[in-house]
Amino acid sequence: MQALQIFLQNWIYLIGAMAIFGIGLYITLTNENIFKIIVGLDIIESGTNLFMTAIAWHPKAVMPIYTATNQLVVNGKVVSADPLPQSLVLTAIVIGLGTTALALTIAVKIFEKYGTLDVRKIKEAKR
Amino acid sequence: MNSNIIWLVFTPLIGSAIAAILYRVKFLDRLVTFSTFAITLLLLFSVHVGQSYTFNLNFMGKIIPLSWNVTHLSIFMLYISVAFGTLLTFYSLMDKSRMKGFLLLLILAANNWIFTTNDMVGFFFAWELMGWASIVSVLGGRDENSSRHAALYYAMMSIAGSYSMFFGVFTLWKLTGSLSISTNVAYLSSIVGMHPWWVLGIVSLFFVTFMIKAGIFPFHTWVPMAYAYAPDTFTPFLSGVMSKYGIYGMLLFLPISLMEKGMPAAFGLPWVNYIFMWIGVTTAVVGTVLAFFQDDVKKLFAYSSFSNLGYIVAAISLFSSVGVTAGIYHAFNHLLFKGALFITLAAVISRTGTSKMSEMGGLWRKMPVTFFTFFIGIASAAGIPPFNGFGSKWLIYQAMIKQHLPFATVMLFLASTGAFMYLFKAFHSVFLGQRSARYDNVKEVPVVGQIVEYLLMFAMIFFGVQPGYILKPIGAIVSSMGLKPLPTMANGYVTGMFSNVYVPLISWSLAISFTVGFILFFISAKHKYVSQSDNYTAGQIPEEWNLTPETYQFSWKFYEPIEGIFAPFFRIKIDGFFRGLANWTAATSSAIKEIFVSNAQIYAFFAVAGLIIFVIAGWVA
Amino acid sequence: MRNDTPALVKRITALSLITILLIGFFLAFKEMPKGSAVNVNQRVSRLYVMKNVETATKMMENGKFFAKGIKPLRTDVPYTPITFGKSKNLEDGAANVVTSIVVDYRGFDTLGEVTVLFLAATGVAMLLFGKEKKRKNKTEPSLIMYVGTRISFAIIFLFGIYIFVHGHLTPGGGFPGGAVIASGILGLFLGKNGYKPNHLGLKVFESLSGMAFVIIGLTGLFSVHSFLANFLPTGVIGDLYSAGFIGLIYIAIGMKVGAELSAVVNSMIVDVEEEWS
């Protein structure tokens, strides 16, 4: 059990993150529908955020917030999870939202003007 | 440190700026062009051999010295180009062709800079400036589509040429660390012994550029189109002066022309010179043969001009004292008589409105002065003694025979007889023969043009009779190149190696016999004016011959039988290679355009695929 | 790779590319400290957690921070233990270390972040600009929906404000707080067809709160000679007024994000007639 637990602690979050990243990329690369591509992009963003938070965690990590009961620094060594990548993820999530909102608006306008959501048909007549 | 050298470059630049501003008023623009040429000519008198000037340019993060110095060769070239330019712009004062003055002045600035510069940066800068200015001025020709096509063809060749010089300049800069021409040429000749192939590589980079500009054999295909479709008053400058830049470039690099022991000799010449001589000879022959069958008179003279270039190259590549003197002398003569021919043609075309020989004919009564200039131009181009063409051709043959190259000399003889044939065809079909009704009200060139034509006639005869005045400066050039200059006794003599010719005696005898014949012609012959249509067929015009006024003009298919002889050679198209390259580029471009398939997903695929390739490269490396 | 390559070929190539990419990632992960090997003390965030960046800066200035071979000696930067509710005027008063990084230590990122969201919202509004079209047959939400959303909006709004006011004490902050408010407003949209929020109010509110954030930064520049620097005292860690200007900034961010996201939702829900003619 011990070895499995250590393996899981080291790898499960990374495997999860990379799986989500891979699936998101797969959706973006193989689907014709624009909305599916944007969904793929959204899933890639979640995968990346999970990866960035995964590297900030270690098994005996503690929430990086000072509270009455929560001791972040134990005899001179920081035991909390790494707050810096978490702050980066905060920003990355909101950027993901911004990009998705803009992508959706463009998708809606494309549907309005091109009349189709198929990415292969969004092109100008080849003169 | 003579700052006048710099003024040689700046006055044309300032003049071209003024001309560009005054572009709206046609006459003012031409006046400014002419006056700038004249001022530059005056400035030239204050510049002497041996003076130099350096200007420090803060470029590429360090101080690059741009240096000018004046050698015998540059003074000679400057004088003939600026003098001819002044003459041309004086002529174009009254000419209405769409020649943009400020572009010609830009070319003049580049011209002065090329001839006097001693550093590669300046040389390349001026070369490119002259390149693009001439490309844009070729654009302004009479017939839109073909002048655009010609300009683009010329642009491609000259830009490709300047890029090969780009390479040469920087390989030299890497080797010697200095950008000045003299040090580099000295360095090249110092290491020619050790590894000749390396030197051959670099020099051929430069020689490709010069051959393109001069229109020598493999790169001559742009010449007929560019000369024919350029504006009429620009062609004289294009063919007379600009082709000499190539020759000047070759003369710069010639002193290291592998004369040293490094190279195996063939027929007493290093094999590179031997090949180069053969290239010159083939250019001469190709030019002559192709010139036979042209109907457009400007194209005909375009072919003839690059065949004369072939003569010059053949002479220079011998690199013997006679050869180089003959080459430079022929360059000067070619500038003179080709310039005269093109100026008279400009006059004829501006009067008749067409450049097709089959549509011209019998103009000599209407334009006598132009007729005489044209006649003297034709005669000197063919090399008839009293006129200036004779001396240089004679010297070229002297040089060839002295170098024991019998076969090449025979080819050159063939080329010059061919030259006489197409020159006569042009002369006869433009001026002699029957004049069609269309040109009844054709008037002579206005006074300004006539003055220019008289000057040209006088120059051709003077340098024909007294070649000494030209041979003395050429001698100085040849001795500055380390060869023994030709002994020129009195001004009249042209001395080859074996025999010398007292030219004035010959010319006087010819003049006398010519005038006697002329008088007899006037006294005896009862000639009456015969209209064009009734001389061929004695009155009737049989229907089955379906003759049209054009076909009356006997210059129509003048050399048809000869064309038959040379027909098999026409299948190998010289510019097939370049046309093939152009088609290949167009094909690849439409193939590559397919990559941008305007589908967002495929672009994402490309991005990820590119990333994967580099990840794999990361593992492999 | 043409437009019309069969889907199967595209899928297989995509799959193979992704597998190679993931193999590359996992090869890199082998060399990356993960799980128990992650040691926050080797990272700059040790100084953020222990809030002793000033001591580290003084050490660096007299050259003791970077040892030979440019090894940063982050672990032996002296620190004073921080106890919740007692240690006073630390260099950065926020109890939530993530918030202190987001707003104080790396505040410039968050300024950029707010602009990104602002630009996204402006972009969405710009592309969906036009006169509103009446849409006829749209199912009218039921009364329960209408009344329910109105009541729950008050509670959601209050909860959102709580989140970003206590940003420096409890997890969450400007962004989640604003998002909660926006979802509350989204409820209002779903509650009634053609619900029209006060456009002018939203736009002015959004701009003012954005400018508030930048003005706080500029006051930092003029008062403490450094852009986005904390110019307010940082009281006792754990109190409501303990984090200097962090509270102000998070209020500005919360309001801005709330107004912005509701504007985005508003411009997306409404049907628009483009007027390019």
Add this chain to the structure above:
Amino acid sequence: MNIFNNAALLIGVPLLFAFSIPLFGLISKELAKWVTLLTIGFNASFSFYILFAHKYPTMVVMGNWLPPFGENLYIGPVAAFLVFVISMIGLLIAIYNLWAIKKGDVIRFSVLFLMFTAGASGIVLTGDIFNLFIFMEITGISSYALAAFGPERRALGGAFKFLVVSSIGSTLYLMGVTLIYTQLGTLNIAEIAARINQTTPGLLTFAGILIISGLAVEAELFPFNGWVPDTYTGAINGVSASLSGIAAISAVYALFRIAMTVFGKSGGAYVSTYGKIDLMALIALLATATVIIGELSALSQKNVKKMLAYSSMAQMGLIAVGFSIGNKLGVYGGIFQLVNHSIAKSMLFLIVGVLVAVGVGENIDDFKGLWKRNPFLTLTFSIGAFSMLGFPLFGGFWSKFSIVAASVQRGGWYDFIIGLVLFASVVEAFYYLRIVAYMFASDVELPKVKTPITPAIPIFILAVSIVAIGIFPQIVGTFSAQAAGELTHKMSGYILHVIPSIAAH
């Protein structure tokens, strides 16, 4: 290390006014456009002051936390010069926009345009690797929205392609930055650059490839630049001018700041990078492919705007070749060509914009006989075209000269690279001269076309600056020489200015 914190206004003031433009917009649309113009004008004059009062190299510390712990903006010779160029081109395009943007949502367009320029100068200034990501997103998102603006439907298609490819790119960049953070534990560019060789080579190479690919999407290198033709052709001309003028500068700067300073090995005549493969050689390969593909696909275009799009992609390749040579002369040529390209290309796009608005079409045959119809625009177009080709008397000559000089000087298979590039630029000469030839053809009689005044001002200023640089290369040359010094010597040029005590003992 002198700290000049007031320079934070370069970012602070545009942000402040960006947020306030919707309020100004309530008063009047024109006021919104003028506010954008004046703010970019402020940025331009402030950077002019920094550049010509020689205040650089200096640093802006954010929040009173010194660099490796807090964030900083580093204003060295590169940043000062590029911010000035970006702001000047932004100012001129803003003047053009006064005239061009009348319909649609003008207020929000001016907000996005202001933040696009401020984001670009942010990329050039920032000294923190995550902050670089944020500013890339700011420029990115505003360029997606700007590219999608406009009545034509191809704008939307182009913007969507741009969005998909570059959001994948920025995700890869983020992944690479995170990987490096796990081993080095810091996000400050200077510290990462100093300690990059303390990372394990496998991770370093992989992270390097991820980051370079992420940045290569913006810098339009070969496999990543599929979006360029559609976005540039789709967007309205003011936007394509700013994309090719401003976004290009910041993208190339970001790519080579990371490739040369962060990953670069200091010392040695030519900058090469750590890790198993030399990223500079990789970029050189990509750049050559971009040049050839860009030029060849531009050759067969009949639409002038599409041709300009391909040609700007190809010129970006040429600039990347210049930088990737790695010696001082190559970087000098790269920066000089970058500035020349931005000036000339944005002018060309503005001219096409005016021509389209005034009624002349976008195709080559509509350009026939333009000289008779509008001499001013024809002349400026030819000046721009000649500068792109590198003809003397125009800016482009000097920069192309130094790039070829540097690459021949480096020798090896760089000779081969520059041979291909020169072949490609002969092709480029063909299609540019084809347009110029069409314009000067005079056998077609068409009505005269008058140039409106407001757009004529920026076009005139840009044309004059091209010729001025052509005649006096020192104007741009001195600054690019200092900038080349900073980029090629990473320790003395950048790191020791940001963290002086990093290598004290």
Add this chain to the structure above:
Amino acid sequence: MIIYVATLIVIVVIMLALIAVFSKKLLSAIIASGFVSLGVSGLFFFLQAPDVAITEAAIGAGLSTAIFIIALKKVKKGESKDEE
């Protein structure tokens, strides 16, 4: 002990992502991606990152899905409008 719960959630999230891949209807893909965000925000809780968890929940699960569905409505309405 908790790591097993986390592994479970990771597997659930991967299953949801696969649903998003293979779903034919767009709506199910969008809802699946919403749940992926929810699952990920749950994982953040296990990774001791409460701030990120709340933000991911509020923005990722909440607003992203909402915006997706609103946009889908506009497109769906458009499609139905064409058929009339």
